[in-house]
Amino acid sequence: MRKLLYNQKLAPYLFVLPFLLTVAVFWLFPLVRSFIMSTQEIIYGQAEFLGFANYERLWRDRVFWKALWNSLRYMLLTLVLLVPIPMILASVINSKVGSERIKGFFKASMFVPALTSVVVAGIVFRLMFSETSSGMMNQIIEFFGFGPVRWLREDLTGLFALLVIALWRWTGVNTMYFLAGLQAIPQDYYEAASIDGASKIKQFFHITVPNLKPTIVYVVTISVYGGLAMFLESFMLYAGNMSPNNQGLTIVGYLYRKGIQENDLGFASAVGVVLLVIVLAINITQLVATGTFKKERTR
Amino acid sequence: MNRRRLTASVLAASLALGGLAACGGGGDSAEPAVNEDGSTDVTMWVFAEVHADFYDAMAASWNEANPDRKINLEMIVYPYEEMHNKLQVAVNAGEGLPDVVDIEVNKFANFVLGSNPPLLDLTSAAEPYRADIVEARLDLYSKDDKIYGYPTHVGAFVAFYNEELLSAQGIDYKTIVTWDDFRAAGQKYNQATGKAFGLAETGVTFVEPLITAQFGGEWIADDGETIDVDNAETLEALTLLQNMQTDGAISTIAGGSPDAEEAYGMINNGDYAAIVYPAWYTSRYVDYMPDLAGKVAIAPAPVTANAAVETIGGGGTGTAVTRTSPVADFAAEWLAYAKLSPEANVAVWEELGFDPVNMSVWEDEAVTHNPDNKYNQYFTTNLFDVLNGVKDGIGHWQSFSSPNWPPVDNLFRTVTLNELFEEKKPAQDVITQAQADLQNELGQ
Numbered sequence: 001m002r003k004l005l006y007n008q009k010l011a012p013y014l015f016v017l018p019f020l021l022t023v024a025v026f027w028l029f030p031l032v033r034s035f036i037m038s039t040q041e042i043i044y045g046q047a048e049f050l051g052f053a054n055y056e057r058l059w060r061d062r063v064f065w066k067a068l069w070n071s072l073r074y075m076l077l078t079l080v081l082l083v084p085i086p087m088i089l090a091s092v093i094n095s096k097v098g099s100e101r102i103k104g105f106f107k108a109s110m111f112v113p114a115l116t117s118v119v120v121a122g123i124v125f126r127l128m129f130s131e132t133s134s135g136m137m138n139q140i141i142e143f144f145g146f147g148p149v150r151w152l153r154e155d156l157t158g159l160f161a162l163l164v165i166a167l168w169r170w171t172g173v174n175t176m177y178f179l180a181g182l183q184a185i186p187q188d189y190y191e192a193a194s195i196d197g198a199s200k201i202k203q204f205f206h207i208t209v210p211n212l213k214p215t216i217v218y219v220v221t222i223s224v225y226g227g228l229a230m231f232l233e234s235f236m237l238y239a240g241n242m243s244p245n246n247q248g249l250t251i252v253g254y255l256y257r258k259g260i261q262e263n264d265l266g267f268a269s270a271v272g273v274v275l276l277v278i279v280l281a282i283n284i285t286q287l288v289a290t291g292t293f294k295k296e297r298t299r
Numbered sequence: 300m301n302r303r304r305l306t307a308s309v310l311a312a313s314l315a316l317g318g319l320a321a322c323g324g325g326g327d328s329a330e331p332a333v334n335e336d337g338s339t340d341v342t343m344w345v346f347a348e349v350h351a352d353f354y355d356a357m358a359a360s361w362n363e364a365n366p367d368r369k370i371n372l373e374m375i376v377y378p379y380e381e382m383h384n385k386l387q388v389a390v391n392a393g394e395g396l397p398d399v400v401d402i403e404v405n406k407f408a409n410f411v412l413g414s415n416p417p418l419l420d421l422t423s424a425a426e427p428y429r430a431d432i433v434e435a436r437l438d439l440y441s442k443d444d445k446i447y448g449y450p451t452h453v454g455a456f457v458a459f460y461n462e463e464l465l466s467a468q469g470i471d472y473k474t475i476v477t478w479d480d481f482r483a484a485g486q487k488y489n490q491a492t493g494k495a496f497g498l499a500e501t502g503v504t505f506v507e508p509l510i511t512a513q514f515g516g517e518w519i520a521d522d523g524e525t526i527d528v529d530n531a532e533t534l535e536a537l538t539l540l541q542n543m544q545t546d547g548a549i550s551t552i553a554g555g556s557p558d559a560e561e562a563y564g565m566i567n568n569g570d571y572a573a574i575v576y577p578a579w580y581t582s583r584y585v586d587y588m589p590d591l592a593g594k595v596a597i598a599p600a601p602v603t604a605n606a607a608v609e610t611i612g613g614g615g616t617g618t619a620v621t622r623t624s625p626v627a628d629f630a631a632e633w634l635a636y637a638k639l640s641p642e643a644n645v646a647v648w649e650e651l652g653f654d655p656v657n658m659s660v661w662e663d664e665a666v667t668h669n670p671d672n673k674y675n676q677y678f679t680t681n682l683f684d685v686l687n688g689v690k691d692g693i694g695h696w697q698s699f700s701s702p703n704w705p706p707v708d709n710l711f712r713t714v715t716l717n718e719l720f721e722e723k724k725p726a727q728d729v730i731t732q733a734q735a736d737l738q739n740e741l742g743q
Contacts, residue, residue, distance in 0.1 A: 243713065
């Protein structure tokens with residue numbers, strides 16, 4: 001026994017075993033099962049083999065493409081918002097500008113939204129974006145002289161509401177990531193640069209951004225996945241999965257509608273498999289392009 | 300043997316077999332779980348608090364009538380969506396099911412798919428009451444001539460008019476008989492006040508089926524499966540609605556239907572004067588629109604010229620017994636009493652304000668015209684006077700009970716009605732698109 005435990009060859013495998021088991025039970029098995037189910041029609045646990053009929057139906061389904069488009073544009077826009085804005089905020093917090101106490105308070109309060117329940121927040125946002133003239137957002141824009149907007153009935157204003165939720169919820173978290181990344185950059189670089197006469201802006205683009213690259217890659221990766229997998233925000237904002245013209249329907253929302261609401265688990269599995277392929281394709285391309293898979297030395 | 304002891308012995312046996320028997324679970328025994336005092340435990344899932352109160356009352360009244368075979372009803376209330384999803388997962392997994400469950404009509408088809416549905420055939424348990432029950436409502440929850448669920452109400456479409464607002468413009472709601480009258484009255488009202496008259500609903504598929512049915516049409520063909528939304532009657536119905544919208548007789552509403560939080564406030568405020576909706580909407584007036592007490596009249600729903608049917612039933616809840624329940628037969632017997640008996644149907648009206656499915660109640664003046672009834676006090680006309688007037692003209696709209704109705708309803712509530720009333724696309728284009736989408740979705 002002792003010999004086994006002290007075995008140098010075996011030890012590494014023992015240490016990664018919990019991880020491998022978790023992956024196998026919670027990832028690999030469901031994945032294979034989903035793929036098998038995607039080729040079946042399932043009624044009350046009775047499966048019947050269909051081949052690729054579910055995928056064929058998916059290809060021709062207008063609503064699927066709409067959901068895919070909704071998810072993709074949401075993902076892209078969250079990237080546009082949730083990478084630069086938190087990066088700038090983190091730089092401000094990390095700089096010597098302003099009082100430490102105020103910045104400390106700011107840091108803490110920015111993080112609070114991430115800790116609140118999306119269910120509660122979604123309901124609050126739904127009421128804020130109400131189409132009646134007494135809704136909060138309508139009162140704000142009325143103050144600036146614009147008429148009431150039917151926020152959750154028009155495509156773009158509905159998207160705007162979803163982006164506001166995303167921004168509200170994730171800015172703090174991303175700021176923390178960037179702050180951690182910033183604090184790992186040695187101060188010497190900045191000192192040397194300022195002795196050479198580089199301006200603050202030049203320093204930001206030539207020292208901060210390149211040194212933050214691992215953090216940026218990480219944030220982009222989780223944002224791509226998070227954006228494509230978004231469901232609950234839309235579900236709460238539209239009080240269910242039925243938004244006008246499916247404008248708030250995401251690809252996961254579509255999966256949920258098909259599998260859970262319409263009892264078509266086989267078809268829903270096909271949606272899930274397609275989502276996985278898309279997410280992996282985007283993420284792997286992006287990781288390869290940014291050189292994450294290269295070895296440390298050759299980078 | 301009570302259920303807990305049964306579970307314990309099964310557990311012991313499974314331990315003895317090295318856990319092999321555990322796969323079978325505790326529900327294998329067909330022996331009903333009767334307690335020592337002769338009562339039977341029955342679990343039930345519902346999605347509305349008011350329904351739970353109603354069933355509790357019916358359990359109490361059953362226990363009074365059957366002291367030796369009492370029911371020990373354990374009621375669990377879940378939110379609407381959550382309950383149906385949980386049930387869906389349970390029927391697919393084949394375990395964790397309740398004995399009795401309330402299933403909303405638009406979800407019902409999901410639970411009677413295939414040749415071996417997970418619900419118990421309730422036909423024989425309904426027999427003692429069947430003669431008095433509106434057959435069309437049983438059809439709604441039937442498949443292959445087997446009844447799988449008992450209805451709660453008829454849900455006949457009626458019209459609710461805000462008498463005060465209408466008479467201020469010199470409109471007498473009693474003169475509104477056809478949709479043309481409705482349209483003219485709405486146009487007059489809208490031009491005089493600048494306010495909305497009726498509703499163009501984008502979030503609920505109700506008035507469109509009503510008018511299509513009045514024109515004699517269906518959305519799903521006679522075989523019960525083939526999608527047929529692109530037909531002359533539907534086109535006529537949707538065009539009629541679109542024209543009414545153009546004239547200002549109907550307008551869209553926040554929330555997409557009168558049965559939404561935003562809408563209650565606006566209707567209570569007098570922003571909308573006429574609502575054509577199933578009769579169960581009475582309860583929403585009484586519960587959510589207290590300011591309109593004594594101002595709202597109930598009248599027959601408008602009809603088309605030479606209407607095929609005067610009105611149809613809309614919405615509903617079918618209560619079912621799960622087939623694998625160990626107490627299925629007892630539960631079915633109780634359920635028939637709780638939902639179909641005359642006593643139950645009096646309670647449906649008095650407690651819930653719904654139009655009951657047992658027609659004998661409709662004629663019982665002592666019940667229907669009870670001056671102490673809160674619904675009778677709220678409205679200026681009596682619901683049953685209206686219902687008895689159209690009694691012979693209540694049609695059954697087949698499409699509502701088709702297994703393919705849920706996707707049709709989904710599509711209309713999300714896309715089709717929005718295209719019609721918000722984007723104002725031509726009705727023909729809208730139904731052509733809907734037909735194509737549904738055919739693809741259902742592989743037809």
